[in-house]
Amino acid sequence: MSTSHSTPATGPGDAAEQVDFAVDLTSQEILRRAQVMAALGxxxxxxxxxxxEGEAYDLLYSGLDAEQQRMYDDLVAAGVLPVRGGGHAAS
Incomplete structure (x- = not known):
């Protein structure tokens, strides 16, 4: 038993044409920004x-116990948290 496979002919008419497609979202971005500003009031x-925001961070890192202060200092030293109040959390 013999099986033959045929391949369809390909030519210029068979190839799908590729088309460059670009969308300029500039007007949509301007509209979005205007809507954000309107929502802010x-x-x-x-x-x-x-x-x-600064006051909230000061409050967040205030009143730390010794272990929390050590962790805070380690995170500041590693560059994970920014230096605040001379490198120590507010008391």
Whole structure:
């Protein structure tokens, strides 16, 4: 018993053409940014937000016991956490 395989003919008409496809999302990005700013509202103060963030981090790392302070110091030394208050968590 003999089995023969045939391969379909290929030629210029059989090949799928590749087409370059590009999308410019510039207008969508501008719209997204405008919507974010509208959602933040006119009272949004980025400087105050950063100040509040700093206060939150100070509070987060305050009142550490000896083991927590050691871990904090190790993380600062390893560059995982930024130096705050001279390299020690706030008391």
């Amino acid at each position: 006119p009272d949004w103060d980025p400087v105050e937000v950063l100040r509040g």
